Amino acid sequence: MSRPRTVAIIQARMGSARFPRKVLADLAGQPVIWHLIHRLRQCQCVDEVMLATSDQMGDDDLAGYVTRLGVRVVRGSETDVLQRILKSAREAKAEIIVRVTGDAPLVDPASVDAQVRGLLEHQAGFCIAEQGVPDINEGFEAFTMAALTKLGSEASADPIAVEHTCTYFKKHPGFVNTVMLPVPEDLQFKGARLSVDTPADLEFLNLLHERLGARAGEIDVRSVVLLLRKQPELMRVNAAVAQKVAGLKNRTVLIRCDASPEIGHGHLIRCLALAEALREEQSMGITFATRASPVCSKLISECRHRHLVLADDVSMHWTQIEDYIRQTGADVLVLDLRGDGITTDFLADLRDRCGVLLVDVDDMEEKRLACDLVFSPPVRQVKRLDWNKLHGRLFWGWDWVLMRRQFQQVRQKRVDAPRRERFLPEILVTMGGSDPAGMTLQAVTALQKVTMPFHAVFVLGGSFCHQAAFDAEIQKVSYSHEIHRAVDAMAELMAKADLALACFSVTAYELAAIGVPAIYLSLTDDHFESSQAFVDAGLGISLGHHEHVDEAAIIHAVSEILVDSPRRLTMSQAALDHCDALGAQRIAAEIAQTLQYRS
Numbered sequence: 001m002s003r004p005r006t007v008a009i010i011q012a013r014m015g016s017a018r019f020p021r022k023v024l025a026d027l028a029g030q031p032v033i034w035h036l037i038h039r040l041r042q043c044q045c046v047d048e049v050m051l052a053t054s055d056q057m058g059d060d061d062l063a064g065y066v067t068r069l070g071v072r073v074v075r076g077s078e079t080d081v082l083q084r085i086l087k088s089a090r091e092a093k094a095e096i097i098v099r100v101t102g103d104a105p106l107v108d109p110a111s112v113d114a115q116v117r118g119l120l121e122h123q124a125g126f127c128i129a130e131q132g133v134p135d136i137n138e139g140f141e142a143f144t145m146a147a148l149t150k151l152g153s154e155a156s157a158d159p160i161a162v163e164h165t166c167t168y169f170k171k172h173p174g175f176v177n178t179v180m181l182p183v184p185e186d187l188q189f190k191g192a193r194l195s196v197d198t199p200a201d202l203e204f205l206n207l208l209h210e211r212l213g214a215r216a217g218e219i220d221v222r223s224v225v226l227l228l229r230k231q232p233e234l235m236r237v238n239a240a241v242a243q244k245v246a247g248l249k250n251r252t253v254l255i256r257c258d259a260s261p262e263i264g265h266g267h268l269i270r271c272l273a274l275a276e277a278l279r280e281e282q283s284m285g286i287t288f289a290t291r292a293s294p295v296c297s298k299l300i301s302e303c304r305h306r307h308l309v310l311a312d313d314v315s316m317h318w319t320q321i322e323d324y325i326r327q328t329g330a331d332v333l334v335l336d337l338r339g340d341g342i343t344t345d346f347l348a349d350l351r352d353r354c355g356v357l358l359v360d361v362d363d364m365e366e367k368r369l370a371c372d373l374v375f376s377p378p379v380r381q382v383k384r385l386d387w388n389k390l391h392g393r394l395f396w397g398w399d400w401v402l403m404r405r406q407f408q409q410v411r412q413k414r415v416d417a418p419r420r421e422r423f424l425p426e427i428l429v430t431m432g433g434s435d436p437a438g439m440t441l442q443a444v445t446a447l448q449k450v451t452m453p454f455h456a457v458f459v460l461g462g463s464f465c466h467q468a469a470f471d472a473e474i475q476k477v478s479y480s481h482e483i484h485r486a487v488d489a490m491a492e493l494m495a496k497a498d499l500a501l502a503c504f505s506v507t508a509y510e511l512a513a514i515g516v517p518a519i520y521l522s523l524t525d526d527h528f529e530s531s532q533a534f535v536d537a538g539l540g541i542s543l544g545h546h547e548h549v550d551e552a553a554i555i556h557a558v559s560e561i562l563v564d565s566p567r568r569l570t571m572s573q574a575a576l577d578h579c580d581a582l583g584a585q586r587i588a589a590e591i592a593q594t595l596q597y598r599s
Contacts, residue, residue, distance in 0.1 A: 004095035006116055008040045008049045008140075009088050011081060011165075012102025014059050017250045017285025019304055022196050023062060023102045028209040030216040032196055033062065035105035037069055038217035042109040045116040046098060052088040054078040082162050086152050095145050096120075099166055103196040104139025105205065108221045111187070115142035118181045125150075125176030126169045133183045134190030136221050141166040147176040189225045193238050198280050199304045200238040207237060240405075241280045251595060252285040252328055253278055254308070256321065257336040259295050261434035261463045266506035267336045268296060270361070270402035270584075272303055274334065277405075277588035279305075284592075287330070289321055295433075295463060318342065318350075325354045331595055335371070336361040344370045348391065357598070358392070359591060361402065364526075373594060375400040375587050377509065379530040395590065401583040402506075407513045408581040410491035424480065425562055426455045428497035428516070430490075432505055433461030439521050439546050441466055443501050444473045446554035452562045455480040457497065462486035498568060499561055501554070504531045504542065512539055513581035517571035519557045521546045539575035 012023045012033060019025070023033045030038075033051075040049045051066045053059045055075040063073045074091055076084035089097050096119060098112055115127040125147035129135045143166065151168060155161040155175075161168040169175060196202050209216070211234070212223055228234060255275060259268035271288070278284040287306040290296040300307045308324055310317045317340070325333065333356045347370035351358050360371040364381060368374050372392035376382045382396055427447070431439040440458065447456055456479060460470070464485070474481070487493055491514060494500070500511050500518040504527045511518045518540045522528035525545055534540035541557050543549045561568060 003045070004120070005093060006046050006096040006098065007089065007092045007094035008043065008046045008098040008100055008112070009085055009092075009094075010036055010040075010049065010051045010100045010102050011053075011085065012051060012062065013054055013078075014062050015054075015056070016103075016197075017252060018279045018283065019196065019198050019202075020306055021061075022202070022304075024065065025196070025202055025304075027105055027196075027202060027205055028214070028216040031065065032105045032202075033066060033102055034069070035217050036100060036102065036107055037066070037071055039105075039107050039109055040098075040100065040112070043098075043112045043116075044109075045113045048072065048092055050074060050088055050092055052076065052081075052084045054084070080162050082152060082156060082165050085165055086148060089145055089148060096142060097145065097148060098140055098142045101139040101195070104194065105196065106138075106194045106219055106221055106224070107140055108137055108187075111137050111221075112140055112142070114181060115140070118142070118179050119144060122179040123177070124179035126166070126178045128170065128178060128180055129183050130180045134188050135183045136187050136189045136192060136194065136225050138194050141169075143169065143176070150176060186222045186225060189228060191232075191239075192224070192228055192235055193241060194221075194224070197283075198238070198241050200241055200280055204235070204237040207234060238280075242283050250285060251283070251332070251592075252287070252330045253332040253334060253591075254287050254289055254321065254325060254328075254330045255334040255336070256289045257334075258290050258293070259299070259433075260291075260293055261436060261465060264436075264505060265295060265299075265433035265461070265463075268299060269404065270506050271334065271336050272299060272305075273402050273404040273584040274361075274587055275303065275305055277584040278591065281585060282588050282592040284332075284588075287324070287328070289317075289324070314341070318346070322350060322354065325356055330354075330356060332357045332359060332591060334359045334361065335363065335367070338363070338365065342367050344389075347371065351391075357591065357595060359587075373587075373590060375402075375583075377401045377530070378533045380532060381526070381529060395587075398578050399580075399583060399586055401509045401579060402587065403510060403513055403579075403581045403583055404491070405584070406489065406491040407510050410495050411513050411515070411576070411581050413495065424453055424455050425498040426457060426496055427558065427562075428457050428459065428494060428500040428502070430459040430500065430507055431503040431521070432507065434463040434465050435461065435503065436465055437503075437523055437546050438466050438469070439503055440464075441469055441473055442521070442546065442549075442551070442554065444470065444477060446551045447479060447501075447558065448477050449551070449555050450479075450558050450562070452559060453480075454562060455482075457481070457493065458483045459487055459490070459493065460485045499558070501558065503546075504528070508534060508540065509579055512575040512579040515572040515576040517561060517568050517575065519543060519554070519561065521549055521554075537574055537578050539571050539578060 014021050016022050024031045050072040074088040076087045118127045126143040255271050257267040257271045259265040275286040288300045289308040358371040360368045360374045369389050374394045376396045378397045429443045494514045500516050504520040504522045520531045520542045531542035
């Protein structure tokens with residue numbers, strides 16, 4: 001008697017909310033979707049592998065790539081996954097279907113075969129691994145054409161069946177005859193995420209390939225279990241990623257900010273930190289809206305977010321933004337910008353017309369009053385503002401400072417293993433991505449006249465404005481030094497410093513989170529006033545607006561702190577006590593909670 005025709009149908013699209021184009025992202029040298037096809041072709045019980053994707057233009061690249069691999073592609077409804085799977089199964093004349101999600105590249109051929117055999121042996125309609133037992137496997141289920149047909153005729157109006165197909169079988173165990181297979185001991189493992197929902201997941205899977213020395217498509221999940229039992233710390237890479245719950249609405253966020261050599265990169269950097277927390281911990285999709293900028297395009301692309309580039313004509317910006325909110329159904333609009341010409345009334349009208357949650361970050365302008373959630377660092381100016389007409393709620397203080405995850409991770413190392421005094425103290429000089437005022441040059445020359453021995457570490461941003469002048473000045477110094485350009489792992493570099501000489505900006509909060517005492521120069525009088533919060537907390541020294549700070553003041557401040565080790569340690573502990581680097585996570589959670597309350 002011949003075996004029923006079995007088809008593995010990969011369900012995949014390019015339009016993931018959290019990680020656009022993830023199925024073509026590189027994993028160990030091959031696209032994620034290539035891994036699935038390669039591994040499914042190793043199944044003994046699968047007669048054909050095919051792809052079910054949408055008929056939208058955005059999925060053309062995926063369909064074209066898979067077709068070139070010799071895989072049949074069936075395209076259908078963008079939103080009705082059930083009808084797409086049904087269409088594919090009918091076209092392939094399948095009697096048994098193995099539905100495979102396109103984000104599970106470590107699918108195990110032996111386990112797929114076991115599910116198909118389980119269906120046949122027990123004459124069941126749906127096969128699933130034993131519930132309540134930890135299973136390393138993710139992303140595939142086997143069922144009969146009869147079960148799928150019944151689902152299409154009797155549950156086609158159910159959102160769970162339409163979007164998630166097999167989840168309906170699990171939630172309604174009596175709908176078809178279901179068999180549960182025992183999970184082999186060598187596949188029993190809890191806590192590992194092997195699906196690709198975010199860039200952190202992709203990083204974890206690349207790390208597994210590296211540690212196991214495996215070529216693309218050749219990882220055995222049993223070897224993953226053995227590795228993670230011995231080295232569970234590897235799972236920290238994507239431990240913070242929240243699993244999206246079936247049936248919950250996909251929430252999307254539009255973040256409006258800018259970056260340029262003139263205004264620096266701080267607004268974009270801290271918004272990327274918020275975007276990471278929203279995506280990984282709250283399962284939200286992110287789009288950035290910025291003016292045209294190579295820096296913005298590069299950083300946003302590297303973090304795998306969508307990017308809406310605004311028109312050169314400033315008067316068109318908010319028309320573009322409103323159109324995007326309406327077209328995509330965005331739930332949240334985050335604002336981190338100054339002087340864009342928008343008024344409180346305009347924002348209030350936008351909020352009411354589009355039903356969007358308005359979130360404002362570190363803003364002194366009147367438009368903040370129209371927002372639902374306003375988050376501010378612990379600066380004095382906020383307390384002087386009139387908040388009587390605020391539409392929403394204000395969150396003020398150290399707890400609401402946006403910071404990249406790397407600072408939280410390195411901070412923990414700093415707490416676990418406090419910095420030890422070295423024979424030659426290290427001074428970190430960091431004045432922002434572009435340093436338009438040339439404060440790095442001020443530091444180079446002032447440090448030459450500090451008599452106590454030290455080692456200087458200069459960090460120059462990717463758009464540093466004074467390269468030629470810096471090269472000329474650094475040749476004249478006699479003190480020990482090194483130079484770093486466009487640093488990604490900034491937290492690791494900061495953690496080595498005993499003292500920082502820095503431009504007051506987002507960097508000041510980052511230094512505090514790592515526990516680095518700092519001396520600040522300010523670009524503006526407003527920045528100088530903001531820096532007083534650090535002085536009041538005892539974790540920094542603020543010298544004032546850079547134009548009014550002479551060389552002698554820098555020399556005196558640096559010398560005074562370098563010679564006083566107990567004071568440095570006291571300042572370091574004060575910094576750690578005030579800034580815990582969890583602001584992005586708190587703000588993301590507050591946004592998610594507010595949305596949940598509204599719905």
